[in-house]
Amino acid sequence: MQPLKATEFKIGITADLHQWRTFVAIAELGSLTRAALFLDSNQSLLSRQLNALERECGARLFNRTGRGVELSEVGSRLFPQVKTLLMDAELLENEIRGEAREPSGRVTVGVLPSIGLHLIRRMFGEMRKRLPAVSLKVFEGSSGQVEEWLADARVDIAILYRYGAALPLHEQALAVVDSY
Structure with missing residues (x-):
């Protein structure tokens, strides 16, 4: 008989899904201002969250332009995985809360x-x-x-x-x- 063993997940940067929700909103809307309106937040808070997320990742996720922001190379690579992570988290939350019904x-x-x-x-x-x-x-x-x-x-x-x-x-x- 094999000893029982739990799956070990090493989660650090992905632990705060709210930061990643902000990342997706900014990426989809192309602007901190529009993302702040969409998330019912303010632009300076989103800017601070984005800066903290970029520091945690050790890379720029967005390139700032005169008309807003665009995903950087790193941000473009992460975007589909982050979106999948958030959709899976939302499905889990819906199941837990019974919102499927x-x-x-x-x-x-x-x-x-x-x-x-x-x-x-x-x-x-x-x-x-x-x-x-x-x-x-x-x-x-x-x-x-x-x-x-x-x-x-x-x-x-x-x-x-x-x-x-x-x-x-x-x-x-x-x-x-x-x-x-």
Whole structure:
């Protein structure tokens, strides 16, 4: 009979998954400012986290440009592995919390001020009843701002006015309301 032996994992740099989540957000969005908005953080905090991560790795993960940041050679090599690590960690967390059976998490909604007040109050009430583990975060802005937030993935859902019969391919009509 062989003696029992545990698998030994040597984890140091990968122990803080929040830093790696920041790394992925910055890489995908190409900007500390956009990543800070997406992560509901501030740019200086993300900059400090990124500097600490680069020190721990002993290499530059990004090249700073006049328009933001781009992955360095090292960052490009690490990116797919880090993304897989984070997806696996999220699957594990979902399994642990039982989220595979009941939706949970935060949904960020972008709306126009003219419809936000009436719609959001009802949406919060329905969400609380039907999906208590889901929380809503609401951004109000002009049509152009809401479109930009949707394009930058700062919001998950945008509620906008659309005129005409045809919608762009990536959009889905949630309701049709006559306006006067």
